[in-house]
Amino acid sequence: MPIALLALAIGGFGIGTTEFMAMGILPDVSEAFGISIPTTGYMISGYALGVVIGAPILVSLGARVDRKHLLIGLMAMFTLGNLASALAPNFGFLLVSRFLTALPHGTFFGVGSVVAASLVPVTKRAQAVSMMIAGLTVANVVGVPLSTLASQQLGWRSTFWIVTAVGVLTLIALALWVPRQKPRAGTSVRxxxxxxxxxxxxxxxxxxxxxxxxxxxxxxxxxxxxxxxxxxxxxxxxxxxxxxxxxxxxxxxxxxxxxxxxxxxxxxxxxxxxxxxxxxxxxxxxxxxxxxxxxxxxxxxxxxxxxxxxxxxxxxxxxxxxxxxxxxxxxxxxxxxxxxxxxxxxxxxxxxxxxxxxxxxxxxxxxxxxxxxxxxxxxxxxxxxAAASAGAEARVGDAPDSRVRADSGSAAE
Structure with missing residues (x-):
């Protein structure tokens, strides 16, 4: 598999950890700001709302942007959102920063899926997509328990500093390993x-x-x-x-x-x-x-x-x-x-x-x-x-330079 998939998987790990770690840090955030657990739970529903709203808007706005640059922009937004959460002076600020952090969630996975599928032969598209999503699933096994432990031992803000660091690591990996990929000619919001x-x-x-x-x-x-x-x-x-x-x-x-x-x-x-x-x-x-x-x-x-x-x-x-x-x-x-x-x-x-x-x-x-x-x-x-199997390669990997083979040399920009 191309090394570019590792960059996408790291991003998936960071996003998955950010989304699900909220369940484990609710008591610590509740105590820190002096609010009830149900009220603190709004940081979970606020994130979900951000995902639902952000996906169609950001995909449409980025329809004509090079997919590599779009992924980098989305991860930068995600990273800054977590940094803001780590520095939140009150719960209202934390709630807003969680919502903003969630906006690029769906778009990153959506655009990332298209990029992942374009990097491999048509017969392995779903496997490539699953490799990116693997970062999200591993977050439930590793990221969430570790973030809960960090919150208990070092304070809840430490969890957001950790995912901010993962975001920076993803930005570096995206810049080094993911190939540039222009969107299909004629692609627009419409x-x-x-x-x-x-x-x-x-x-x-x-x-x-x-x-x-x-x-x-x-x-x-x-x-x-x-x-x-x-x-x-x-x-x-x-x-x-x-x-x-x-x-x-x-x-x-x-x-x-x-x-x-x-x-x-x-x-x-x-x-x-x-x-x-x-x-x-x-x-x-x-x-x-x-x-x-x-x-x-x-x-x-x-x-x-x-x-x-x-x-x-x-x-x-x-x-x-x-x-x-x-x-x-x-x-x-x-x-x-x-x-x-x-x-x-x-x-x-x-x-x-x-x-x-x-x-x-x-x-x-x-x-x-x-x-x-x-x-x-x-x-x-x-x-x-009508011809999903026959035409999928051309539709999903629609950039002329998207048929990148699984070697680090061809995956670098």
Missing amino acids: SELGALTRVQVWLALLVGAVGFGGMFASYSYISPMMTDIAGFTPTAVTLVLAVYGIGMTVGNLVGGRAADRALMPTMYAGMAGIAVVLVLLHFLAPFKVAAVAMVFLLGFVGSALIPSLQMRLMDAARDAPSLAAALNHSALNIANAAGAWLGGLVIAAGYGYTAPNLLGAGLAVIGLGLALASGLLERRGASGP
Whole structure:
């Protein structure tokens, strides 16, 4: 694989750590500013809102910018946002800086996916995308626990200094290893937004928003489920979450290979897998070993779906793959917020901490239905990308100099 993918993966690691570390530092931030935990939680929802809003705006504004320069600009914005968070004098300032830090999130992954896919032969596009996303999954295994530990030992500001340093490292790697890549001739704001007129793009986005909403309905309440139902201590739950992160990392790599071989069947299997695992988790949660196994599988099947969903969007959007790939992360953040909200409703209604699993399984079944509808439309030629496999190389890697081979010499500018 080209060394440029390592630069993208480092960036993914930094962004993933920034997004998810907030859960671990909430108590320290709450105590530092003298506010309640629920109020401190706004820094999580504020970040999600920034991802949703930033993706379509920044992709459209950067439609005619060299993709390497756009990635560097996005990472610079991300790095400055974390620096501002580290220096925040009050919670209001921290909330605003978190929102600004999130704006380039979806665009970085969207543009990065297009660049990653263009660096390898067409038969390995999904694997290349999964390598970049691997940085995001590794963040759950390494970045989040370390940031939580740093917050406890050195103060919450230290976590933002750490991700600021990761941002600087990514900027250097992007400048050295990622090749320049001009956007497709004729690319404009109008052509990027034109992707939103295609039924297949909306179907793929709905698969992510609804199907992953099911997974997040369960995962948002995994900690109380593991303590109150499975009987783990709060300290042991940290290890359970690490097991989930390992499942994500393995699933992402397996899903990338599977998507290159059979894109739509991998998507179907991923959605069905989420539904099955959530049903099993509902019934097996009281048994420690079985519960941990289900948590691993939940991370595995959920993450295995992401590369196929990303590639599906890029193919469906045809001449606007950057916007579609970026909107995928907006959809996943909508899933995060909606899933957590719906899961909270069933718990508040008195159905217990395992009830979100059955709710999530139902949402995953709906997501599977949407995926099947998308595949059926494509087979009928109604609105699917007519020659996704044959023309994907030209559409995704549409810059004349984008067919870079996997060696450090050709990856340098």
